[in-house]
Amino acid sequence: MKITKIPSRRPETIIRKKVAAYARVSTASDAQLHSLGAQIDFYKKQIMSRPDWEFAGVFIDDGVTGTKSKREGLDELLTACRDGKIDLIITKSISRFARNTVNLLNIVRDLKESKIAVYFEREKINTLNAEGELLLTLLASFAQEESRSASNNMKWSIRKGYAEGSLKQVRRCYGYLVELGEVTIVPEEAKVVKEVFERYELGELPSSIAKDLNRRKIYTFQGAKWSVNRLNVLTANIFYTGNTLLQKLFVPNHLDKKQIKNRGELPQYFIENSHEPIISMELFEAVREVKAKRTYKKRPDTKHAFSGKLICGVCGANLNRKYDRGNHKWQCRTYRKSGVAACPSKQVPENTLEVSAAEALGLPSFDEMNFLEKIDEVIVHNGNKLIFRFKDGSKKDIYWEDRSRSESWTKEMRAAAGRKTKERYGN
Template identity: 40%
Template structure:
């Protein structure tokens, strides 16, 4: 007799995981946007993949816009489109205010996804639209979020204005030369000497370009650890805080959350002797008069963008012996003229630097030779470096950044509660100032820790991006036949001249490659 065994349909079908996507907003027009996005992606990937029944379906995001109109949010609309295509089953977002601050749009989007049998989970409110009995709770919460975007701004402005008026406003991020110690601006001696030197050099007739170059050559770092520019020097010379005074409300935010220079639209508050001065008021006024005069002579005020380097190598060659910059010169011989590059310090004083000139043609040939070596050996040189850099972007740093951002957001909420209590008359000014100062100090500590991690990760990510660009160029297999400024500026950061026979090309991806100089 034949034997028949029934196979249940569930035995044939493997249970499909729930495809979960995340939505977030990130800061805009800032270097840390990529890091913030990577941190949130790491957070959501970790959160979603920790559930065995879920599958990560991607991260959708919008840049740091107000969120008051859904039409302006391409990332949100792209996520909705993916839901309509059936590639997403469930959505996670940090809060209702991040999802939509407009009640009508919020309810409309929720209903639209509910019609597709797709639910949304709001982390902060612990609200799952799939388990709601009605829309009442969501309507109330989104209404609160909508009004909160206005009330927070107004209350913060009120609190800040009060602190402007009574002189208790804390400058949480003081300029170069100062630090924040328990809510007070305190001089950093080493940085203060640099500030004094900047003002002295300006009064001695040096240009902002020259001052910036000299500081970079000495290896002096800016407040954020970067390079000095003429704009940075201009900003220091024009900052009244170095005289011990503070002018509050030099900028303001309009109703559309856009930042503007305050040119009389709002009151300003000048507090004299707010902190210890680094520069006298006389020096400050004289230095600014010098800059204004130069601006009038050049016809462009403070706009230094008009004066850019004319050649690819300009400002990008330094001396390996003394650290000086190389200048472009024309050399004349009976056989004809040619372009050369010479160390500025050697030109001024041969005793201070013995490095002699190098020719433009030899330098260009060296760069072409180096690039062709990378084209030939990119798999042996560039690919291992890319893998190494990718290994540095560990999830622990990204998750720590996300953790710090959450703590910073909580700090802001606590500050808002404090401001509301003060505005309502439930808090004494003395207690408000004490608690506000403590929160400001905590916020500064969190911000500094976050900034340190951001710089670390952002530096790695920038190098990865540059290395990927270089790989795309070299993997085409096309050898360079002649030098062009565009390729050099695209991949090279710096050239260090070791001798008349050898230079080192510092590439944007972090590679330092030595090459011999040979006359063509």
């Protein structure tokens, strides 16, 4: 029996990849543009010479740098990728494609999700293979370090400006125009600012003032209507007295960029006579006193002067009052709710807070009214440290000592312990 193999005559189907190239030069000089033209010719010939590749174009940017976010050629390339017109991108090097590792990482990851590879010729890296995975890992690390370094440089520059009394970081506020640290009064708005302070001093309620301003079609510089909260913020801003308190906010984490209130973690800078005032310091203090008295009158008898004033220096939560074996103590809300794992803060006896407050205010004993009028908040840090933040922007650190066990016992506690001892031994 004879068997003859008949070879397949059906031509093999070649699945061709749609390949595009990206080229860029950073200046528009004749020499550079000649180089760009050479790159275009080179890539066109290279792509068209391969039977398994389909020419999808050469996308170019001339006279721009890799650090610039607006590059029309690259944008057109990415649009074509999203439209399914490209399977592979070839480019000379990582630096030609992008010099900002954050942007590069984002682009490469987006393309990878669509199964689109980028091949960097100089580095010989294809982003869809194993080397590409390593590249992404390295780029992620570089991107985070670059972001941290840039953030630290920015923080250093800003804080240096604060220490030198620069107002470049001061934001526009109603009544003033602030441009590159130059502060100028806006006359029409300044009249309203002064009117608001004077009406506060006379005892008019902020709800009434806000209603009147809105009726007169006088709005904030953003065009928003006035509210009680907006007026309270305005009348608490010492900037209107011609003085400036710097570094009231800061960004602790360079990744999420979230600003938080500076509660003593960083130094603040109070600059006197930094710009032309709209109101006098006397009027500002008078309004502060009116607001403090109004707050005191509204406070229920069951609410203590420390309520809402004590801030945990560990997690930033408020401290709550509790009664424990004859003594009142103040304890972090987070600690009380979730335990030491959530916040390893320390509780503070109420009488310790009162003695420390009196010392901070320069008084022989604790005065509740004085405390409410002058103290904005108290930061309770571990290490027995209390930071008293005054409403004028100043602060004072007070350290307290733990009482011995015998000193902390009240008469009631001693009596209760005596009764338990008698019950235990039957006497």
